[in-house]
Amino acid sequence: MTSVKIIGAGSIGNHLANAARSKGWDVTLCDIDPAALERTQTSIYPSRYGEWDTAIRLSTVADAPRGEFDWIFIGTPPDVHMMLALDALEERPKGILIEKPLATPDLAHCQSVFERCGELGVRAFVGYDHVVSQSAERFCALARTVDDVKTLDVSFREHWQGIFNAHPWLSGPADTYLGYWARGGGACGEHSHALNLWQNFSHVIGAGRVSKVSAMMDYVENGDAKYDQLALLNLETESGLVGRVVQDVVTQPALKWARLQGGDTAIEWQCNAAPYLDVVRVEGAVPSEDVFDKTRPLDFIQELDHLEAAVASGEPSPIDLARGLDSMLVIAAAHMSAQRSCNVAINYNAGYCSDALHPVQ
Numbered sequence: 001m002t003s004v005k006i007i008g009a010g011s012i013g014n015h016l017a018n019a020a021r022s023k024g025w026d027v028t029l030c031d032i033d034p035a036a037l038e039r040t041q042t043s044i045y046p047s048r049y050g051e052w053d054t055a056i057r058l059s060t061v062a063d064a065p066r067g068e069f070d071w072i073f074i075g076t077p078p079d080v081h082m083m084l085a086l087d088a089l090e091e092r093p094k095g096i097l098i099e100k101p102l103a104t105p106d107l108a109h110c111q112s113v114f115e116r117c118g119e120l121g122v123r124a125f126v127g128y129d130h131v132v133s134q135s136a137e138r139f140c141a142l143a144r145t146v147d148d149v150k151t152l153d154v155s156f157r158e159h160w161q162g163i164f165n166a167h168p169w170l171s172g173p174a175d176t177y178l179g180y181w182a183r184g185g186g187a188c189g190e191h192s193h194a195l196n197l198w199q200n201f202s203h204v205i206g207a208g209r210v211s212k213v214s215a216m217m218d219y220v221e222n223g224d225a226k227y228d229q230l231a232l233l234n235l236e237t238e239s240g241l242v243g244r245v246v247q248d249v250v251t252q253p254a255l256k257w258a259r260l261q262g263g264d265t266a267i268e269w270q271c272n273a274a275p276y277l278d279v280v281r282v283e284g285a286v287p288s289e290d291v292f293d294k295t296r297p298l299d300f301i302q303e304l305d306h307l308e309a310a311v312a313s314g315e316p317s318p319i320d321l322a323r324g325l326d327s328m329l330v331i332a333a334a335h336m337s338a339q340r341s342c343n344v345a346i347n348y349n350a351g352y353c354s355d356a357l358h359p360v361q
Helices: 011-022 034-049 078-089 110-120 134-143 161-165 186-190 193-204 296-313 321-340
Strands: 003-007 026-031 057-060 071-074 095-098 123-126 151-157 210-222 225-237 242-248 255-261 266-274 277-283 288-293 343-346 357-360
Touching: 003 011, 011 026, 011 034, 011 296, 026 034, 034 057, 071 078, 078 095, 078 110, 095 296, 110 123, 110 321, 123 296, 123 321, 134 193, 134 255, 134 266, 134 277, 134 288, 151 193, 186 210, 186 225, 186 242, 186 321, 193 225, 193 242, 193 255, 193 321, 210 321, 225 321, 321 343, 321 357
Parallel strands: 003 026, 003 071, 026 057, 071 095, 095 123, 151 242
Antiparallel strands: 151 255, 210 225, 210 343, 225 242, 255 266, 266 277, 277 288, 343 357
16 A cells, blocks of 8 residues: 655645545654644544544654655645755655745755755655646647747736635734745745746747746735735746746635737636636637536645656656746746846756846846
8 A cells, every 4th residue: 555644734734635545545644733633633634524534644743653655745834845855855755745835935955855856766746736737738738739839828816815714723924934935935935836837838838947037026014924915927938938927815716827829829727717617728710618627635636646657657747846946946036036126047057046046137
């Protein structure tokens, strides 16, 4: 039986635990806080999935077994992801999954994790589950058929009240990393699904990696909290494709949308176009519409299916660690651009560190 240790018993940890159990995996769910484990058993899990699954083992991180798991999932705040990943790698699992955003905008320890994965031969992934959804894969298949791509836009505009509804023990952004851009919170970090989708779609159409970032952000200070409630990113790739990413934590109802514009054809993707439905539309000479059923539990089951297949085949994945690190470079560049009022170029040869970012005219 496949075994997984999940570190972090918050909302994402419960989603991953349920997905793993749905696949028949052996699950150990850990947290540093015994109160979080109690909350998982008595509130979060049964309220979402009907009842507590007694097959799930609960443990504090200190008391959890080591070295006996096929997978280790990290579902904690991003400011501890990299150190937990380095520790998890020493257990030699077949793979690790790190929730998004991958790290903090200072990029601390990102290069170390990348190098250690290579040294140990452990596959690592980042939890940008939208790019492996059926609807996003359909968008990609259609995008490959579009000639003369003009531009690409992706938006994730969603009030974060939904996040706090899923974490009722938090009173607001200041209680967690979400309220601190430097810890990986704010719109640019928390809703970086949009950025990651943009980067994935750029790869699919052969436009390459993001090479230049120009960003504006609306930073908010609320007590101790300081975060960007709106992030506007203009992006240019290595091949010269220019496009835009918009992320915010204030829009309601939410809009999660992408559009690829070709010369005479456009493709649109919309997440939750209607309750429990994603839609992919083609506009042009031969219009079409594909509708995909979705639920939140299914999102994570599909993600774990993808992880299994990627490790079994050895094929590259759009949620490989390097792709998540590329997203972190752009997040870091966006904050630098917004705070210094300049464009920022990315030099990938410098590695996944702040030395890769260079202000330019």
